[in-house]
Amino acid sequence: MKAATVYDVAAHAGVSIATVSRVLRRPADVRASTRERVLASVQFLGYVPSASARGLAARRTGVLGLFFPSIDDEDDSTEVPFVQDTSVRIVVDIPDSGEVRPPNLYFDEVLRGSEREAWRHGFALMVGVGRGTNPAEMVNDIAGRVDGMAVLARSVPDDLLDHVSRRIPVVLIAGPRRGDDYDHVSVSNTEGMQALTEHLLVTHRITEPVYVAGPADSPDDAERYAGFVQALAAAGIDATALPVLRGDFSRIRARDLAEELLAAGSLPRALVCGNDQMALGFLDVFGPAGVRVPEDVIVTGFDGIEAGRLSTPRLTTVHQPMADLGRAAMRAMLSRLQHPDQPPITSRLPVKVLLRESSEGPV
Amino acid sequence: MKAATVYDVAAHAGVSIATVSRVLRRPADVRASTRERVLASVQFLGYVPSASARGLAARRTGVLGLFFPSIDDEDDSTEVPFVQDTSVRIVVDIPDSGEVRPPNLYFDEVLRGSEREAWRHGFALMVGVGRGTNPAEMVNDIAGRVDGMAVLARSVPDDLLDHVSRRIPVVLIAGPRRGDDYDHVSVSNTEGMQALTEHLLVTHRITEPVYVAGPADSPDDAERYAGFVQALAAAGIDATALPVLRGDFSRIRARDLAEELLAAGSLPRALVCGNDQMALGFLDVFGPAGVRVPEDVIVTGFDGIEAGRLSTPRLTTVHQPMADLGRAAMRAMLSRLQHPDQPPITSRLPVKVLLRESSEGPV
DNA sequence: CCCCCAACTGTATGCGCTTACATTCCGTCG
DNA sequence: CGACGGAATGTAAGCGCATACAGTTGGGGG
Numbered sequence: 001m002k003a004a005t006v007y008d009v010a011a012h013a014g015v016s017i018a019t020v021s022r023v024l025r026r027p028a029d030v031r032a033s034t035r036e037r038v039l040a041s042v043q044f045l046g047y048v049p050s051a052s053a054r055g056l057a058a059r060r061t062g063v064l065g066l067f068f069p070s071i072d073d074e075d076d077s078t079e080v081p082f083v084q085d086t087s088v089r090i091v092v093d094i095p096d097s098g099e100v101r102p103p104n105l106y107f108d109e110v111l112r113g114s115e116r117e118a119w120r121h122g123f124a125l126m127v128g129v130g131r132g133t134n135p136a137e138m139v140n141d142i143a144g145r146v147d148g149m150a151v152l153a154r155s156v157p158d159d160l161l162d163h164v165s166r167r168i169p170v171v172l173i174a175g176p177r178r179g180d181d182y183d184h185v186s187v188s189n190t191e192g193m194q195a196l197t198e199h200l201l202v203t204h205r206i207t208e209p210v211y212v213a214g215p216a217d218s219p220d221d222a223e224r225y226a227g228f229v230q231a232l233a234a235a236g237i238d239a240t241a242l243p244v245l246r247g248d249f250s251r252i253r254a255r256d257l258a259e260e261l262l263a264a265g266s267l268p269r270a271l272v273c274g275n276d277q278m279a280l281g282f283l284d285v286f287g288p289a290g291v292r293v294p295e296d297v298i299v300t301g302f303d304g305i306e307a308g309r310l311s312t313p314r315l316t317t318v319h320q321p322m323a324d325l326g327r328a329a330m331r332a333m334l335s336r337l338q339h340p341d342q343p344p345i346t347s348r349l350p351v352k353v354l355l356r357e358s359s360e361g362p363v
Numbered sequence: 364m365k366a367a368t369v370y371d372v373a374a375h376a377g378v379s380i381a382t383v384s385r386v387l388r389r390p391a392d393v394r395a396s397t398r399e400r401v402l403a404s405v406q407f408l409g410y411v412p413s414a415s416a417r418g419l420a421a422r423r424t425g426v427l428g429l430f431f432p433s434i435d436d437e438d439d440s441t442e443v444p445f446v447q448d449t450s451v452r453i454v455v456d457i458p459d460s461g462e463v464r465p466p467n468l469y470f471d472e473v474l475r476g477s478e479r480e481a482w483r484h485g486f487a488l489m490v491g492v493g494r495g496t497n498p499a500e501m502v503n504d505i506a507g508r509v510d511g512m513a514v515l516a517r518s519v520p521d522d523l524l525d526h527v528s529r530r531i532p533v534v535l536i537a538g539p540r541r542g543d544d545y546d547h548v549s550v551s552n553t554e555g556m557q558a559l560t561e562h563l564l565v566t567h568r569i570t571e572p573v574y575v576a577g578p579a580d581s582p583d584d585a586e587r588y589a590g591f592v593q594a595l596a597a598a599g600i601d602a603t604a605l606p607v608l609r610g611d612f613s614r615i616r617a618r619d620l621a622e623e624l625l626a627a628g629s630l631p632r633a634l635v636c637g638n639d640q641m642a643l644g645f646l647d648v649f650g651p652a653g654v655r656v657p658e659d660v661i662v663t664g665f666d667g668i669e670a671g672r673l674s675t676p677r678l679t680t681v682h683q684p685m686a687d688l689g690r691a692a693m694r695a696m697l698s699r700l701q702h703p704d705q706p707p708i709t710s711r712l713p714v715k716v717l718l719r720e721s722s723e724g725p726v
Numbered sequence: 727c728c729c730c731c732a733a734c735t736g737t738a739t740g741c742g743c744t745t746a747c748a749t750t751c752c753g754t755c756g
Numbered sequence: 757c758g759a760c761g762g763a764a765t766g767t768a769a770g771c772g773c774a775t776a777c778a779g780t781t782g783g784g785g786g
Contacts, residue, residue, distance in 0.1 A: 003530045005772055016736045021774060031734065046529030051508035052418030053772030056741045061415055063489070063508070085713045086551040088558040093677075093717040108471040115492055124504060126426070126489050129478055141487060145414035145426070166409030167366045188449040195451040310673040314456075350448045354456040368742055379766045384744060394764060416742030419771045 004045040013041040024049060064118045064330055065142040065149030067156070068107050069130045105305045106322055110173065113326030114150065121334055123147070136160050143168055148333035150326075153184075153219065169336040171329045171345075175219045183336055183345040185328040189220055189302075192318040192351035193227030196300060197272060199353065201235045204298065206270045208242055212257065212282075214249040214274040221249075221274045224302055228272060245271075247278045254281025262289055267297050270359075276301035276308045279315055283358070287312070298359045304352070313357035320351045367408040376404040387412060427481045427693055428505040428512030430519065431470050432493045468668050469685055473536065476689030477513065484697055486510070499523050506531055511696035513689075516547075516582065532699040534692045534708075538582045546699055546708040548691040552583055552665075555681035555714035556590030559663060560635060562716065564598045567661065569633045571605055575620065575645075577612040577637040584612070584637045587665055591635060608634075610641045617644025625652055630660050633722075639664035639671045642678055646721070650675070661722045667715070676720035683714050 006017040013020070015038060022030050023038040030038075041047070055061040111127060118125040126146055128138045139156055142149055143164035151161070153175020161170060161182070171183045200206045211228050214221035229239040245261075247253050254273070258281060261267060273279040279301030286293055293299050293313055301308055304319025332345045369380040376383070378401060385393050386401040393401070404410070418424040474490060481488040489509055491501045502519055505512055506527035514524070516538020524533060524545070534546045563569045574591050577584035592602040608624075610616050617636070621644060624630060636642040642664030649656055656662050656676055664671055667682025695708045 007772080017773075018737080018775075019735060022735085025774075029734080034734080043526070046526050048503060048507045048527055048530040050419070050772055051504075052415045052424055053741090054507075054774075055415030056413070056419050056743085057772075057774040059741070059774095086554045086711050087713045088551060088554050088681075088716060089713065090558060090562065090716040090718065092723070093719050111474070111490075112492075115490055116494075119491065119494070119501065124489055124491065124508060126487055127474075127478055128482065128487065129475075131479075131482070138482065140411060141414075144411045144417075145487060163406070163409050164411055167411040188451060191449045191451050195453060199453065306669070307673065310670060312675070318451075348449050350450045350452065353451060353453040355453065356456050360455070370742080380743075381745080381767080382765060385765085388744075392764080397764080413742055416771090417744075419773085420742075420744040422744090422771070 003050075004047040005050070006047075008045055009038065009041045009047050012045060013038045060147050061145060062122065063124045063126050063146045064114070064333055065126045065128070065146035066111060066114050066326070066329075067128045067130065067135070067139055067142060067149060067151045068110070069135065069152060069155035106303070109322030110326035110329075113323030114330050115326075116323075117327035117330035121330070123330075123334075130155065139164060148337055150185075150329035150333060153186075154217075169333055169340075171332045171336070173325060173329050176223065177344075177346060181344050183332040183347075185325060185332055185345075185347040185349070187320040187325060187349045188351050189223035189320075190227035190230070192320070192353065193224040193272075193302065194231045195227075196302075196316075196318050196353050197228050197231035198234065199355070200270055200272070200298065200300070200359065201231060201237075204270070204359070206298065207237065208268060209270040209272050209298075210243055210245060210268040211239075212245045212247050212254065212271055212273040212278050214247060214278070216246070218249070218274075224274050243268075247274070247281075249275050249277055251277045251281040251284070254278035255285050258282045258285035262291070267291065270298040271300070273299065273301050276303040276305045276315060276317055279317070279358070280307060280311055283311055283313070283315070294357065294359050294361055300359055304354060309356075311358075316356045316359035317354050318351050319354050321349050324349050366413075367410040368413070369410075371408055372401065372404045372410050375408060376401045423510050424508060425485065426487045426489050426509045427477075427696055428489045428491070428509035429474060429477050429689070429692075430491045430493065430498070430502055430505060430512060430514045431473070432498065432515060432518035469666070472685030473689035473692075476686030477693050478689075479686075480690035480693040484693070486693075486697075493518065502527060511700055513548075513692040513696060516549075517580075532696055532703075534695045534699070536688060536692050539586065540707075540709060544707050546695045546710075548688060548695055548708075548710040548712070550683040550688065550712045551714050552586035552683075553590035553593070555683070555716065556587040556635075556665065557594045558590075559665075559679075559681050559716050560591050560594035561597065562718070563633055563635070563661065563663070563722065564594060564600075567633070567722070569661065570600065571631060572633040572635050573606055573608060573631040574602075575608045575610050575617065575634055575636040575641050577610060577641070579609070581612065581637075587637050606631075610637070610644075612638050612640055614640045614644040614647070617641035618648050621645045621648035625654070630654065633661040634663070636662065636664050639666040639668045639678060639680055642680070642721070643670060643674055646674055646676070646678070657720065657722050657724055663722055667717060672719075674721075679719045679722035680717050681714050682717050684712050687712050 006020045009020045010017045015034060019030060019034060020038055023035050027035055115125045126142055128142050130138055135156060139160055146168060148169040150171040150173055153172045164170065171185060174186050177184050197209065200209055211225060213225060232239040245257050247257055271282055279299050282299050283293060291297060301315050301317040304317050308315035308317050328347045328349060332347055335345065369383045372383045373380045378397060382393060382397065383401055386398050390398055478488045489505055491505050493501055498519060502523055509531060511532040513534040513536055516535045527533065534548060537549050538547065540547050560572065563572055574588060576588060595602040608620050610620055634645055642662050645662050646656060654660060664678050664680040667680050671678035671680050691710045691712060695710055698708065
């Protein structure tokens with residue numbers, strides 16, 4: 001099964017390879033009768049053009065890359081059963097059993113948007129999710145295969161980024177600009193959290209909301225906290241005087257914080273969480289403990305993940321357009337490819353505050 | 364910013380291009396001192412090898428492809444805001460508002476598994492999600508860029524599949540073999556449904572379960588129904604005598620079926636659904652209508668999606684290892700690449716029956 | 727009936743890298 | 757001390773396609 005090449009098609013159709021190439025790239029430049037003859041040969045021979053050859057000759061691959069670090073590092077050991085295995089296991093699945101994998105919705109959505117936008121503009125998409133070990137190799141590999149790549153901010157060492165950016169344009173997703181010249185796309189973290197906080201202050205007359213922070217090195221969380229502080233300041237409240245709970249964006253850790261809060265017996269009127277997962281962690285504990293949300297305590301999140309729409313009560317949150325983030329990243333790259341010398345792009349996408357029962361009370 | 368090539372590196376390091384290539388591909392073949400000199404030049408020049416050139420020369424791209432049809436065709440019109448837009452919209456999000464996007468978990472999971480397995484074996488992954496219009500172009504494009512591709516069964520016309528399979532190996536995901544010679548990977552639909560049904564018959568002494576079918580042309584649903592029938596047959600029950608509800612795998616349609624059932628006032632003791640979405644649709648209607656699950660009617664699903672774990676009551680279902688499906692698909696392709704002449708692979712992955720409150724009663 | 731131009735088509739080159747084969751090194755053994 | 761052989765490196769030939777440029781064809785105008 002030797003794959004057919006332009007030469008095979010050309011010979012079969014009785015034309016030169018240039019004509020075959022034209023039929024595929026610029027059909028209008030070829031006489032209709034010739035074109036049809038060539039296409040018939042393409043069909044007959046099962047010809048599929050080699051992207052490698054085309055990429056080499058045309059000096060562009062027509063592929064955009066997307067790299068994310070892996071959040072949940074799944075076990076690497078498990079081998080996929082390769083042969084037939086039609087066994088069925090029956091499991092009594094108790095709630096909260098270890099079978100739960102926190103779905104990395106964020107990545108899924110960004111990927112979806114990226115994929116869509118790339119193809120829409122005639123580009124294919126290559127994805128890489130960095131495994132714990134060495135993203136370096138992977139990023140470098142991808143860089144050699146694409147015309148440009150988008151990378152989650154902070155997920156790749158600066159020097160590596162420098163290195164690959166000498167070959168192709170790089171777009172950073174979701175981080176703030178840090179004195180670099182890369183193109184950036186992110187969402188309005190600050191404004192979103194500010195709007196949400198302001199709503200709590202004004203509509204619900206909360207005066208001492210407690211912020212539940214994410215990891216200290218998260219730029220996203222920092223921006224969100226800034227919005228929180230600004231809203232308070234605008235209302236004449238000094239945020240630095242208020243306590244802050246330090247979480248790590250995980251649901252598990254948030255549950256611990258919730259337990260501690262209950263143990264201490266000092267529930268604030270409102271918990272403003274840096275992301276949805278943590279907010280859900282609080283709900284996990286409050287429900288069974290008899291703490292009513294939002295009557296006893298208001299809980300809000302940030303992200304707008306699916307689980308927050310399915311929880312009881314449903315979670316008030318700030319929804320960020322994750323798919324659009326991916327799309328914007330691709331757009332930025334395409335723009336950069338067309339205008340290599342334009343100034344660095346900074347794209348900020350709008351967010352949406354979703355008021356639901358965890359803050360508004362039962363409908 | 365002209366990208367560096369082997370020639371540049373060779374010149375800078377004072378060696379031939381062959382040596383540069385060796386340093387990158389087979390470091391052991393090069394003397395340590397030379398190697399270091401070359402690597403230093405690579406670093407200095409910001410050299411990233413071109414995958415196009417390598418692919419051409421080595422006759423393999425090192426990329427595996429994955430193609431899925433798009434289930435939810437998002438609107439194509441929306442343009443992503445490209446400039447800064449830090450506006451924040453505040454929305455009172457009432458339950459079941461149109462904001463719901465049915466998450467295509469299935470694809471996400473398969474993709475995740477595929478990505479993982481591909482990179483694990485030194486291959487990159489290229490993804491394509493067919494937009495409504497012409498998957499043909501997309502599949503052909505991908506086929507030209509990869510060493511092999513996996514495709515969701517039934518998502519690509521047979522003749523197209525034939526065409527591209529003359530160039531690269533193709534693996535079909537999730538469909539039954541249909542007299543073709545492609546490699547197939549799928550899950551134990553029949554066995555899983557059989558085990559679940561048997562459980563209902565034996566443990567709960569159900570005698571007349573009603574099957575809720577998916578689209579008539581769904582091979583997966585056909586296999587599941589077969590398992591249902593077999594379990595009944597084993598218990599001496601003739602399935603053909605029982606009514607079957609015809610759904611279409613969607614939650615919406617299932618809700619209609621549920622309404623009809625209530626209107627007719629003839630609830631069966633158990634509803635065995637062909638997938639989770641439909642089962643959830645029944646729950647959506649039963650809850651508010653005062654029909655108790657599982658006391659009045661048992662409802663089961665198939666797939667094991669996240670939403671079924673978050674519903675009230677939680678859904679008894681058959682969980683299929685979606686990520687493993689992706690992994691198995693990649694494995695099959697890699698195996699095929701190594702042994703082009705081996706007989707067609709048929710890989711069936713085991714499933715797991717998850718007993719939860721929608722069939723087992725409150726814990 | 728011939729010339730000229732536009733529309734097509736063919737020729738030839740090179741994209742950047744891998745790799746078979748040739749050549750050069752250099753330590754070893756006789 | 758010289759021949760020998762494996763290790764290291766260099767040479768050169770493509771891989772399959774795009775494309776600049778040259779050549780050919782077919783009419784239409786003069």
